[in-house]
Amino acid sequence: MSEKTEQVFSSVVSHNPYDNDYVSGISSFLAYDKDITFKKGQYSISYINTDSFINAQISISKNIPEEDIYDAILSKTYDELALDQALSYKIEYIELYNALDAENKYFNVFIVDPLVIDETFEESIKQIKYIDTIIPSPLLFKSLYSKELITNSGAHVFLYFERTSAFIAIYNEKDFIFSKTIEYSFEQLHENFCELYGERIEFEEFIDFIKNEDLKNTISPYKEFFIKLYKDVFYNINDILTYVKRAYEIKKFEYIYIGTQFQTASNLDEICEFELQIKTSILDFDYGFESAEGENISLLHSLMQLHVILPDEEKYICNFTNYERPPRFIQRESGKLILIAAASLVLGFAYPVGNWIASYAQGLQKDILNNEYVEIHNKKTTREATIKNRMADKNKALKLLNEQKNSYIDKKGTLVKIHDVKVNYLMKAKTLTSLTKDLNNFNVKLESVLYAQKEKSDKFELGLVSYKSIRITKLIKHLTKIYEGTMKFSIDKIFYDEDEKKYFSTLKVEVL
Incomplete structure (x- = not known):
C-alpha cells in the first residue's frame, strides 16, 4: 500500500x-x-x-x-x-x-x-x-541505503540515543532484520551516572558535560565515572550483538553507526570501536x-x-x-450521496418524480449517518472503559513505586551511616595508631589530639612534647619520608617552656 x-x-x-x-x-x-x-x-x-x-x-x-x-x-x-x-x-x-x-x-x-x-x-x-x-x-x-549514503554490504548496526529512549537496529545486506530497545536513553544514562558517582547532579549539568567535555582532555572529576558509564553501555550492547549473531547466523558485523539527539564532545565512535573491536563511525551524512x-x-x-x-x-x-x-469529496460516501441528491433536484425540475427521489436520498443519508453514529459511539464507549481501567492500574503502580522508592531511600541512608562507621572511624584509628608508634620511637610524647574533616579529607592536629627539640625535628623528617604521597605534615614553631623544662609544638597532619 x-x-x-x-x-x-x-x-x-x-x-x-x-x-x-x-x-x-x-x-x-x-x-x-x-x-x-x-x-x-x-x-x-x-x-x-x-x-x-x-x-x-x-x-x-x-x-x-x-x-x-x-x-x-x-x-x-x-x-x-x-x-x-x-x-x-x-x-x-x-x-x-x-x-x-x-x-x-x-x-x-x-x-x-x-x-x-x-x-x-x-x-x-x-x-x-x-x-x-x-x-x-x-x-x-x-533510506541511507536507498540514497547510497551507505554503499558497503554486510551486517550493520545502528545505535541511536534520544533523551527519553534509545534503540539498536540491525540491517543485513541492506535489509532490516532486528531491533530492540536499550535502556540507555540520556535520562537513563543520567540516572546510571548519578549511581556511579554517588551523588546526584542536575540533568542539565550532565548534558552540558556530554556536549562540551572531551574525555581525552578533560580534568573534570566526572571523567572516570563517564568512562565507566560508557564501558557499561557498550558491554551490554556487545551481549545483544552476540545474541543476534547466534540467532540470525551472522558471521560478523562489518560496521556500527552511532547517532545521538545531543551532539557529544567525546568521540563515541572511537570508544565503541575500542570496546567492541568493530569499525564504527558517527551517523553524519x-x-x-x-x-x-x-x-x-x-x-x-x-x-x-x-x-x-x-x-x-x-x-x-x-x-x-x-x-x-479523508478521501476527495467525490470519493466519500457522503459526497456521493450529496451529488446524487443534487442530481435528483435537477431532474426534479424536469420530472414529477423529483420530489420523491430527493426525499428518498435524504432518508438514505439519515440511515447512513445513524449507522455511523452507532458504530462510533460503541467504539468510544469501549475505549473510554479501557482507558479508565488502564488509568486505575497506572495509579496503583505509581503508588507501589513511591512506596518502594521511600523504602529504598531509608535503606540507603542506613547503609551509608553503617559504612561511615565501619570504614571512616576505622581509618582514623589506624592513622592515629601508626603515628603514635612513630612518636614513641623518637621519644616524643603526645599531649593532645584534634580531628577535623575539611574538603573530603581528614586533618589532625597533634600536640607534641619532648625534652629535646631535635627529637621533634627528627620525627618530622622521618614522617615526611615514610608517609610521602599519603600524608602531608606541617609545623609552625617549636617553643621551650622554662617552667616545665620541655619543648612544645603542634604538628598538623593532612591525610591525602
Missing part, C-alpha cells in the same frame, strides 16, 4: 511526538517550526519508537494466495505471540528474502496497540490534524538538505524527510497512522 495520496503537497512536516517538535521541509530547506498549524498542502510524517511496538519474524507457506497473505499473517501472529484475542492490534509487515527456503515466505511483523498510538499522538493531532505516515523508527535507516545557520536538524527528522521523497519501491511501507486524510 502506498503511503502517498494522489494529492500534490507543497511541504513536508516531520514530527517527533516524544519531544513534540516539528521540522518543516520546503524543497530542500529544513527548519524547526515552533508554531506549526495544519495546512492543507502539507504532508505529515512521524514515528513510533521501539517501546511502542512488538517486532517478530514469522513464516507462512508460499502457496497462500496474495490476497490472503495479510489474513494468514494476522492469524499466525496472534497464535505465535499469544496475543490477546479480545484486542484489535494494528499489524504491519515487511517481507524478508530467504533463498534457502523454497516452501515458505518470511516476514518481519510489527504489532502496535491502537491505544498506544492514540496516547502518543493525542497532542499532535490538535496542531496538525492529520498524520499521513507513522513508521517504526528503525525502518527509517533504509549529507542528506541533501539545507538548514538555517546554527540550526542542527536531528537525525530522525532528516531520515523522515528523506523517507517521504523516496519512491515507494525504495523504502519500507509500514504505516501505523490512525489519522488519515
Whole structure:
C-alpha cells in the first residue's frame, strides 16, 4: 500500500511526538517550526519508537494466495505471540528474502496497540490534524541505503540515543532484520551516572558535560565515572550483538553507526570501536538538505524527510497512522450521496418524480449517518472503559513505586551511616595508631589530639612534647619520608617552656 495520496503537497512536516517538535521541509530547506498549524498542502510524517511496538519474524507457506497473505499473517501472529484475542492490534509487515527456503515466505511483523498510538499522538493531532505516515523508527535507516549514503554490504548496526529512549537496529545486506530497545536513553544514562558517582547532579549539568567535555582532555572529576558509564553501555550492547549473531547466523558485523539527539564532545565512535573491536563511525551524512545557520536538524527528522521523497519501491511501507486524510469529496460516501441528491433536484425540475427521489436520498443519508453514529459511539464507549481501567492500574503502580522508592531511600541512608562507621572511624584509628608508634620511637610524647574533616579529607592536629627539640625535628623528617604521597605534615614553631623544662609544638597532619 502506498503511503502517498494522489494529492500534490507543497511541504513536508516531520514530527517527533516524544519531544513534540516539528521540522518543516520546503524543497530542500529544513527548519524547526515552533508554531506549526495544519495546512492543507502539507504532508505529515512521524514515528513510533521501539517501546511502542512488538517486532517478530514469522513464516507462512508460499502457496497462500496474495490476497490472503495479510489474513494468514494476522492469524499466525496472534497464535505465535499469544496475543490477546479480545484486542484489535494494528499489524504491519515487511517481507524478508530467504533463498534457502523454497516452501515458505518470511516476514518481519510489527504489532502496535491502537491505544498506544492514540496516547502518543493525542497532542499532535490538535496542531496538525492529520498524520499521513507513522513508521517504526528503525525502518527509517533504509533510506541511507536507498540514497547510497551507505554503499558497503554486510551486517550493520545502528545505535541511536534520544533523551527519553534509545534503540539498536540491525540491517543485513541492506535489509532490516532486528531491533530492540536499550535502556540507555540520556535520562537513563543520567540516572546510571548519578549511581556511579554517588551523588546526584542536575540533568542539565550532565548534558552540558556530554556536549562540551572531551574525555581525552578533560580534568573534570566526572571523567572516570563517564568512562565507566560508557564501558557499561557498550558491554551490554556487545551481549545483544552476540545474541543476534547466534540467532540470525551472522558471521560478523562489518560496521556500527552511532547517532545521538545531543551532539557529544567525546568521540563515541572511537570508544565503541575500542570496546567492541568493530569499525564504527558517527551517523553524519549529507542528506541533501539545507538548514538555517546554527540550526542542527536531528537525525530522525532528516531520515523522515528523506523517507517521504523516496519512491515507494525504495523504502519500507509500514504505516501505523490512525489519522488519515479523508478521501476527495467525490470519493466519500457522503459526497456521493450529496451529488446524487443534487442530481435528483435537477431532474426534479424536469420530472414529477423529483420530489420523491430527493426525499428518498435524504432518508438514505439519515440511515447512513445513524449507522455511523452507532458504530462510533460503541467504539468510544469501549475505549473510554479501557482507558479508565488502564488509568486505575497506572495509579496503583505509581503508588507501589513511591512506596518502594521511600523504602529504598531509608535503606540507603542506613547503609551509608553503617559504612561511615565501619570504614571512616576505622581509618582514623589506624592513622592515629601508626603515628603514635612513630612518636614513641623518637621519644616524643603526645599531649593532645584534634580531628577535623575539611574538603573530603581528614586533618589532625597533634600536640607534641619532648625534652629535646631535635627529637621533634627528627620525627618530622622521618614522617615526611615514610608517609610521602599519603600524608602531608606541617609545623609552625617549636617553643621551650622554662617552667616545665620541655619543648612544645603542634604538628598538623593532612591525610591525602
